[in-house]
Amino acid sequence: MSDRLPFAAPLTVLVRDVASNMDRCERENHSQEIDAARARTQHDAYVKTLNDLGLDVHRIPADDTCPDCCFIEDTAVITGKNAVVTRPGAASRRHEIAAVRSGLNQWCTLHTMEAPLTLDGGDVLRAGNRLFVGTSSRTNPQGAEFLRKIAALDGLDVVVVNVRGGLHLKSSCTLAGPDHLVHFAGSLDITPFRDAGLRCTPVIEPFGANVLVLGPVVLVSSRSPATADLLSREKNIAVRLIDVSEFHKADGALTCLSIRIPRPGAWCT
């Protein structure tokens, strides 16, 4: 891959606290009860990890009219100097964006999506100067095309891919390093990622496909020990396990819980 910008840990991270009624969030599978208090404890540990890594973490208060508000990644996509404030695919999540817009305003020029466009940030994976955008039950082709126009302002290309399973593109794959993709084996066509020069490693745990790389550190769900073991054998990567089990029950994972703002002159996931 030819990246114009170096890869680095983000400068600032936005997170949003857990709503007390998070158990009423959107989710496919209701078989396991969500414990919102436990989710808050796990969220605090996630935030502490980001702080311990030296990142500047901004917390946006929860809103109990938005049970999914902690999944802040879905509400905005930063392309550089510009950012798209999304129109989330789930109607119940559209009130989440007002607070995120206020929170992001100081860092980026914001572009807002209008109906009938939809896009969830969980469907957007950045790799260098490229954004892979998954069309899914949450992101429609018009939403992806809107992002293409804004991304071009920051010199990024968009590659649209089809999400075959899982909630979002990043339910199936994420970067574990600047040119290293991990993907849940068999869950997506990796041809476009290979064609972009990414090394693609299959993992056998569904939650292992969603890791969060922050410079030389990669956060891995503690529910994915085999993935953690696999990645810990990589050079130049330090694996940290994080318990996000309550968020997994809500179809969420590590990347969903934050929006990462790149350092000037660098890119991050």
Ligand code: GLY
């Ligand atoms: N619970 C995350 C979502 O469905 O958007």
